[in-house]
Every structure is written in structure tokens, then in C-alpha cells.
Amino acid sequence: MIVENLFNYWIVIVLMMTGFYTVVSRGNLIKKIVGLNIFQTSVFVLFISMGKIIGGTAPILVQGDTHGDVVYSNPLPSVLILTAIVVGVATTALGLALVVRIRELYGSVEEEEIHGMDEEEAL
Amino acid sequence: MNLVQHLPVLQVAVPLVSAPICALLRSSERPAGMLQGRLAWAIACGVSWAMLVVAWLLFEAVRDGGPIVYELGGWAPPWGIEYRVDTLNALVLLVVSGIGAVTSTFARRTVEAEIHPDSLSLFYGAWMLCFTGLLGIAITGDAFNLFVFLEISSLSSYVLIAMGNDRRAVAAAYQYLIMGTIGATFILIGIGLVYMMTGTLNMYDLAQRLPAVDHTRTVHAAFAFMIVGVSLKLAAFPLHLWLPNAYAYAPTAVSAFLAATATKVALYAMLRFAFSVFGPDYALHQLAFQHILLPLSVAAILVASLVAIFQANAKRILAYSSVAQIGYMTLGISLASVGGVTATIVHLFNHAIIKGSLFLALGCVMYRVGSVRLDRMAGLGREMPWTMAAFVVGGLSLVGIPLTAGFISKWYLVLAAVERGWWPVVAVIVVASLMAAIYVWRVIETAYLKPRPGDRDPVAEAPAAMLVPTWILLAANLYFGIDTSIPVGAAAHAARQLLGGGP
Numbered sequence: 001m002i003v004e005n006l007f008n009y010w011i012v013i014v015l016m017m018t019g020f021y022t023v024v025s026r027g028n029l030i031k032k033i034v035g036l037n038i039f040q041t042s043v044f045v046l047f048i049s050m051g052k053i054i055g056g057t058a059p060i061l062v063q064g065d066t067h068g069d070v071v072y073s074n075p076l077p078s079v080l081i082l083t084a085i086v087v088g089v090a091t092t093a094l095g096l097a098l099v100v101r102i103r104e105l106y107g108s109v110e111e112e113e114i115h116g117m118d119e120e121e122a123l
Numbered sequence: 124m125n126l127v128q129h130l131p132v133l134q135v136a137v138p139l140v141s142a143p144i145c146a147l148l149r150s151s152e153r154p155a156g157m158l159q160g161r162l163a164w165a166i167a168c169g170v171s172w173a174m175l176v177v178a179w180l181l182f183e184a185v186r187d188g189g190p191i192v193y194e195l196g197g198w199a200p201p202w203g204i205e206y207r208v209d210t211l212n213a214l215v216l217l218v219v220s221g222i223g224a225v226t227s228t229f230a231r232r233t234v235e236a237e238i239h240p241d242s243l244s245l246f247y248g249a250w251m252l253c254f255t256g257l258l259g260i261a262i263t264g265d266a267f268n269l270f271v272f273l274e275i276s277s278l279s280s281y282v283l284i285a286m287g288n289d290r291r292a293v294a295a296a297y298q299y300l301i302m303g304t305i306g307a308t309f310i311l312i313g314i315g316l317v318y319m320m321t322g323t324l325n326m327y328d329l330a331q332r333l334p335a336v337d338h339t340r341t342v343h344a345a346f347a348f349m350i351v352g353v354s355l356k357l358a359a360f361p362l363h364l365w366l367p368n369a370y371a372y373a374p375t376a377v378s379a380f381l382a383a384t385a386t387k388v389a390l391y392a393m394l395r396f397a398f399s400v401f402g403p404d405y406a407l408h409q410l411a412f413q414h415i416l417l418p419l420s421v422a423a424i425l426v427a428s429l430v431a432i433f434q435a436n437a438k439r440i441l442a443y444s445s446v447a448q449i450g451y452m453t454l455g456i457s458l459a460s461v462g463g464v465t466a467t468i469v470h471l472f473n474h475a476i477i478k479g480s481l482f483l484a485l486g487c488v489m490y491r492v493g494s495v496r497l498d499r500m501a502g503l504g505r506e507m508p509w510t511m512a513a514f515v516v517g518g519l520s521l522v523g524i525p526l527t528a529g530f531i532s533k534w535y536l537v538l539a540a541v542e543r544g545w546w547p548v549v550a551v552i553v554v555a556s557l558m559a560a561i562y563v564w565r566v567i568e569t570a571y572l573k574p575r576p577g578d579r580d581p582v583a584e585a586p587a588a589m590l591v592p593t594w595i596l597l598a599a600n601l602y603f604g605i606d607t608s609i610p611v612g613a614a615a616h617a618a619r620q621l622l623g624g625g626p
Binding site: 020021023029032036038040043046047050077080083084087091094095098099101102105106111115118121 | 270278281285290291293294296297300301304305307308311312315318319321477530546
């Protein structure tokens with residue numbers, strides 16, 4: 001029962017942890033961005049799931065509904081997530097642009113190599 | 124009269140509109156490009172000073188008439204977004220716009236020296252976006268709106284940092300992007316969870332509805348996500364790893380602007396979420412603040428001060444010192460008393476002007492010498508007397524010598540710790556002040572007592588266009604060290620509002 005009713009939320013947790021783990025554990029700068037994307041996507045699913053009402057219809061006024069007996073799902077979380085998706089796209093674009101610049105300046109996209117080059121420079 | 128009613132929205136809308144105007148002034152043809160870059164600077168600078176006037180008017184209005192509520196587009200909450208200005212955010216708006224005005228005045232020459240001429244107008248576009256985001260975080264009364272403004276300011280600050288002319292600036296911006304995005308997403312998760320439980324995003328409504336459900340695990344998780352997320356943006360120890368490189372390699376004007384404002388605004392968000400939204404009596408505060416935040420704050424103060432002593436780059440010294448100073452601010456929060464929170468807010472205000480003035484002084488050095496490594500700065504005390512004198516005065520304030528602003532914040536922090544009977548904390552504050560004296564002294568010793576290195580040509584004093592803004596902030600340092608009625612009066616009032624419940 002608990003798995004069925006909360007299926008979306010289990011998926012959210014799995015995606016969230018997968019993305020977060022990828023960001024933390026990978027040294028490749030592009031893989032980090034991919035992880036970050038998965039992490040952010042899990043939050044989108046979280047918000048959209050909470051707006052869904054089982055048996056609810058799209059939030060467009062149904063003709064002849066004067067008694068309030070039609071159940072609508074909540075549109076606000078979806079609207080919020082539109083904004084969050086835009087933010088996510090901007091972050092990804094900027095992140096990838098920075099990776100391109102890093103590749104030009106350091107000749108590598110591996111975090112350890114870049115770190116090593118910075119250490120040498122500091123000496 | 125009509126315009127005055129709309130001050131809260133003008134505070135955010137005017138810089139927001141000026142950002143694309145600055146960015147559009149781009150031209151790759153010389154000398155038109157240079158001229159347009161200068162025009163973009165003039166717009167950014169003019170708007171920043173205008174916003175300082177707006178912030179001051181709001182501050183006075185709030186001081187005399189209590190909180191101001193502004194409904195965006197005439198839509199009342201919960202449908203519309205509400206801006207709610209009380210004493211706390213009026214003070215934060217004043218800090219952000221004041222620092223923005225002074226640093227943007229300072230910026231023109233350093234930016235022309237450090238940024239490629241084709242990108243000048245884009246630089247000021249990003250600068251104004253960052254300014255908008257920081258003001259927006261401080262003024263909004265809507266939790267999701269706060270997240271959006273946080274991302275506006277963060278994304279533009281990654282761009283600004285990456286524009287530094289050291290390749291490490293780009294790597295630092297990337298690291299900041301990863302950690303900042305994780306922090307912002309954590310905040311978003313927290314906001315989602317409280318929305319799930321209460322059905323509102325308005326902070327005032329949240330404060331009303333949360334007590335009924337605040338024992339649930341969902342709300343506990345939301346609190347944890349929000350505090351950890353804000354701590355990442357705040358660079359609270361040990362989540363500070365993005366900060367030193369980002370501040371050290373960013374263009375100098377950006378270092379000064381961000382060091383003085385970005386972490387302060389994140390601190391404001393923490394105060395707002397912890398005390399206004401969750402309420403001062405929230406059950407997890409004891410655990411979060413006394414058992415987690417207190418030891419981490421003490422560790423931040425001691426470890427970061429120690430690391431600062433061994434840095435070879437003056438900007439990195441200041442960056443690590445910032446981590447320690449943020450420790451003082453979170454220490455005030457962890458005291459969870461009116462005195463402690465007052466000390467936090469006073470230090471938020473004072474540290475902004477202290478670090479702002481120190482980074483501006485280093486900006487003058489960077490402009491003339493081209494480096495802020497200590498070995499390159501040897502002998503500068505005789506070549507750039509006004510600049511180094513500025514650093515000395517700012518440094519004294521950072522250490523906390525009486526008659527400077529830094530003393531006032533330490534004084535209130537010590538008072539608050541004594542009030543709780545936490546003597547070891549008092550000892551930590553005193554020891555850390557001595558450590559601050561050591562790292563400030565290292566810079567002063569190099570500049571005044573060591574001879575100029577043979578391979579560095581003598582340099583002239585920084586131009587007046589840069590010295591004047593630096594000394595404006597220093598004058599503020601000295602003024603607020605003597606007349607404390609503005610920051611302390613407002614901070615004490617704000618702390619009572621926060622801990623008395625309700626935003």
C-alpha cells in the first residue's frame with residue numbers, strides 16, 4: 001500500500017540521491033552537471049506530485065459546475081516548477097559554458113588534474 | 124505621494140530594468156565600445172545611488188510607521204506576491220544598496236583595467252542583476268519568490284566571478300555554481316515541503332499555519348533542508364569551501380561587492396526562515412542552534428582565523444577572515460536570545476562596511492601593482508600612503524579596536540554571551556580577535572616595514588576616483604563606531620520582532 005500510494009515520492013528520493021551522489025562523487029566536470037540536473041529534476045517531480053489530486057481534473061472551470069462538486073487539481077506547483085525549470089536550464093547552460101572555458105584554460109575537465117595544476121601554480 | 128507608496132517595488136524593479144539596458148549598450152567597435160561601457164557604468168552607478176535613497180526612505184518610513192506591506196500588481200496574498208518591509212529587512216536593504224552604490228562608484232577604473240573592453244557593458248548588466256537579486260531576497264515576503272531572487276543573484280554572481288582575469292577564477296566560479304545550486308535546490312525542497320503541509324508560500328501565512336503542523340516529520344525535514352541550504356549560500360563552516368577562491372580571484376570590485384553583501388543577505392534569509400517563518404519557539408531550534416550551529420560557529424572562528432594567518436595572498440587572507448566573521452554572526456544566532464540576535468544583526472551591518480572598505484583598499488593595490496600577493500606588496504606603505512592607511516584603519520576595525528564599528532559588534536556579542544553565562548565563548552571571541560590582529564599585522568608589516576622588492580617598479584598613489592569611495596566606507600566605519608544609534612537601535616528592534624514571533 002505504502003509503496004503504491006507514495007510511488008512518486010519514492011522515485012523522487014531515488015532520483016534525488018542518484019543526482020546528489022553523482023555531483024559529490026564524480027571528478028568529471030560534465031558528469032557533475034549531469035548529476036546536478038538529475039538532482040534538480042527530482043525536485044520538479046516532488047512539486048508536481050503534490051499538486052496532483054487523484055480524481056481531480058485540470059484546473060479549467062467546468063461548465064455548469066455551480067455546486068463546487070468538481071474536484072480540480074492544484075495548478076500552483078506546476079506554475080512554480082515552470083520557473084524552477086527555467087532556472088535549471090540557465091544553471092546548466094552557465095555551468096557548461098564555464099566547463100568550456102575551463103577546458104580552454106586548463107586543457108582538462110577532470111577536477112583532480114585542475115586542482116593539481118592550481119597547487120603547482122601556488123608553489 | 125503616489126510614488127512614495129510604490130517605493131518597495133521600485134527598490135527591485137528599477138535595477139532589474141537597468142540590467143538589460145546596461146547589457147544592450149554593447150559594441151565591439153572602438154572607441155564606441157569603450158564609451159558605451161562607460162555609459163553602462165554611469166547607469167549602474169546612478170541607479171545604485173538612487174536605490175540607496177529609496178532604501179533610506181523605506182528605512183525611515185519603517186522606523187517611524189512600522190512594517191510596510193506592498194501587494195504586487197494589487198493582488199492580495201495568498202494569490203499575489205507580497206513585499207513586506209520591517210526593521211530587519213529595511214536595514215539589510217540599506218546595507219546592500221549602500222555597498223552597491225559605493226562599490227559601483229569605485230568599480231569603473233578597476234573594471235576597465237581587468238575586464239575585456241567588449242564585455243564592459245555585459246559586466247555591468249550582470250552586476251545590476253546581482254544587485255536586483257540581493258535586494259529582492261531582502262524585500263520579498265514570499266518564500267518561492269525568495270528562491271527566484273536567490274537564483275538571479277547567484278547566477279549573475281557566478282558570471283561576475285568567472286570574469287576575473289586569473290584562470291582560477293573560472294574554476295572557482297564553477298565550484299561555486301555547483302555548491303550554490305545544491306544549496307538553492309535544498310531551499311527549494313524545504314519550501315516544497317512546507318507548502319505541502321500548509322498550502323501557502325506567503326511567509327506571514329506560513330508563520331500562522333506552521334504551529335499547527337510543526338511536530339510532523341515533513342516540517343522537520345523542511346526545516347533541515349532550508350537551514351542547510353541557506354548555510355551553503357552563507358558559507359557557514361564547513362560549507363564554506365567555495366568562498367576563498369571565489370573571492371580571491373574575482374575582479375576586485377566584484378570581491379568587494381559580494382564579500383560585503385552576498386553572505387549577509389543569506390544570513391538574513393536564515394534569520395527570516397528560522398525565526399519569522401518557523402517561529403522562535405520551534406522545537407528543533409534547540410538542537411539545530413545549540414548542538415550543531417554553536418560548535419560549528421566556534422570552529423569557523425578559530426579554524427578560519429588560523430588559516431587566514433598563513434595565506435600569502437592578501438585577498439585570500441580577507442576571504443578566510445570572512446568565513447571567521449560569518450562564524451561570529453552564526454554564533455549570535457546560536458545564542459538564541461534577543462542579545463545574541465541583536466549582535467548578529469549589528470555585525471551583519473558592520474562587517475559589510477569593514478570588509479567592503481578592506482577589499483576596496485586591496486582593489487587600489489591591485490590597480491597599481493597588478494597583484495595582491497604579500498611579497499609584491501612590500502614597501503607599499505611609502506608609495507601608496509592613503510591606500511595603505513585605509514587598510515590599516517579597516518584592519519583595526521576588523522580586529523575590533525574601540526572607536527571603530529568592529530568593536531561595537533564584538534562588544535554586543537560578548538555581552539550576549541556573558542548574559543547566557545557562556546564564558547568559553549567569550550574566550551573564543553577574544554582569542555580570535557588576537558588572531559585577527561596577527562593576520563592584519565602581517566599585511567601592515569609587509570607594506571610598511573619591508574623594502575620594495577627589486578623587480579617591482581615604484582608605483583604611484585591610487586587615483587582619487589578610487590580612494591574617495593574607499594574612504595567613504597572607512598568614514599562610515601569610524602562614524603558607526605561612535606554613533607551606534609542606527610545599526611544598534613534597528614538591530615535591537617528587529618531582534619525583538621524576530622524573537623517575539625510574527626514577521
